[in-house]
Amino acid sequence: MISIKLNGELTQVSDGLLLEGLLAQLQIDSKGIALALNGLVVPRSQWTSRQLTDQDVVDIFQSIAGG
């Protein structure tokens, strides 16, 4: 297991987990979602290839109502 910071909270996940796998574990539908890894936006096309490593900072963003 590795330790990542997920939306501000320390979380344990399995080593080498893909971003796509993280979303699946959290049961988050990827429609309308964006991901940042260590402060950089990760293009959707890389969600299936980017693996998490220890101490990664992951932020998940969603669309909300707004003007």
Place this chain on the structure above:
Amino acid sequence: MDSLVIADKTFNSRLFAGTGKFSSAELMCEALRASETELVTLSLRRMDLKQGRDNLVKPLVGMGVNLLPNTSGARTADEAVFAAQLAREALETDWIKLEIHPDPRYLMPDPIETLNAAEKLVQQGFVVMPYVHADPVLCKRLEEVGCQCVMPLGAPIGSNAGLASRTFLEIIIEQSSVPVIVDAGIGAPSDASLALELGADAVLVNTAMAVSSDPVAMARAFAMSVTAGRMAYRAGLAPISVAANATSSLESFLETLE
């Protein structure tokens, strides 16, 4: 009504709508349908993973409207660029409503950060729609760096104060080579109509519809006002004069009495 073209999209409706402040997602969708809008705004926020997710995107995509993410919450150009990149991935669109307002009390857009961010975003291939004060100089500068339209405010966001910036909007409209969309402050259909009569290409309305006691009827009223305003602009408004100008000649009637 004649259509409006921005970048690669053609709009039959000149009413753009925000999605905030509606009491429910169902009412929001019903009102947006009644408004006939083809472009609706959304924001992005970091998820609260402990709370359930309210997926707004699905019903909006189901309605067939175009989505326009904004960068609200950004206080600097760098934050806005980050927000735009997130939005591009989240909503799979290059369109971005650029808004940077560091001051939460008046939500006044920061002109310097906005111009800096606009330039960077244009270089990254975004269709940039900047929300700005009704500043004619800034609007020309934004056009020069490649923004596809400008979105000057009528009055502060959510104020419903109407076209407080009218004189400057008129200058912006007169000078602009890109579409001018009046954003913020439009509180009544008459404000929207006036903006279109003055030659604005479209308006963006949110609060005035969302907080009405009947958002669906208000949305319909806004749709009609925008159509009327554009029609009047195209027809050409009659000139304003200080003196009266009789609509029929009085002379022959007076002669009969002599």
